[in-house]
Amino acid sequence: MIDEEMVDYRTVPTVCPYCGAGCGMLLEVCSGEVIGVLPMKGHPSSKGSLCAKGWSSPEFLKSSNRLAKAILREEGEEKEVSLESALGLVVENLNRVLEKYGPEAVGFISSARCTNEENYLLEKFARTFAKTNNIDHCARL
């Protein structure tokens, strides 16, 4: 018998992060590290299947290309900034473009992985605050 603390394998039920279908998947976790994914057999809608994206999702989980923090690109140079200052910059520039060029110059992109309510809020924000119909979502591939 080896050190008990070391030997650990469990599966964690979760929802596929890729699209709005929200298929059920199990993350295979070995001593705290995700080593694979399995389709969740008992899931009411995906019924034990996944698509190519769901099956390959563990590949991007540990990708060094993932943005984990807000990055600001200024004159070609990228630097890490706080989320507060990044959002402040978005507000500042959104107001500036709206004032100078009008509602047709801005657009909003929501996500299929947001909740229905979050998508509703962004749609309301686009149409009532920015007064534009330029709103779309990531699932329009």
Place this chain on the structure above:
Amino acid sequence: MSVKEEAKNLLGKGMDGVLFYQMKDGSAIPHLFTSKDIDEMPDVREIPDSERYPLSDILSKLLMRFSSAKFGIVARGCDERAIIELEKHQQIDTSRVSLIGFACSPELAKICSCSKPYTESLADEMNEAQEISRGIESVERMSTPARLGFWLSNFSVCVKCMGCRNICPLCFCKECSLQDEDLVESGVLPPSIPTFHLLRAIDMAGRCVMCGLCEEACPAGIPLRTLYGKVSEIVREELGYVPGTRGVKSPLEELGSSVGSDDDLKS
């Protein structure tokens, strides 16, 4: 004795963990039980028939990751057959594995078209299982053009999710022929017809233990049990080999291993 008691015995004898299912919100999910949570191990009858996972593949991964650990596994007939076949391919070191066997429900055996829905340890107690149709006969009754049409239309709905390969306990190659650009063009749907499916069918010949997880995982509903059942039938009839049985290796593997050594290839 319940499987939980048998599993407790194994842990008491120095096993590091016992692989089976944990019940979570009414679903069975794979879990490695240790002495800390062994009391939560469910009875085999609590596992829904529709919730099977490739436990033998998980076991193989655990043995590789924890190279000195010993594991128990609560296994169905198909899990055991996969373990036997994986050992022949040097993917599982069974000297570090103890198996607790159980039989599937008659309903599941029927759904799976399984001719041996129990482990070898239970063979004496079980009735001789019926050889059940895997849909091969009905496909073979079709005329040749109709049969070709049947398979081509089934292959044409493939979304190339790779679920059949990913969930297969016997698919362990590090390099996969399905991802070879010369054989299967990437970025095209459906994947090369019929190359993609026939490549996998050929790889399953002499390997497939008829667990049926591929067909269950297929979002396109392709009758993979029938396809691999047919290649298995050919291997059984022509070469007398049934994957998942103890003893000799698949004759197809023997052919590969007897041709020269690595040194011959290098020179």
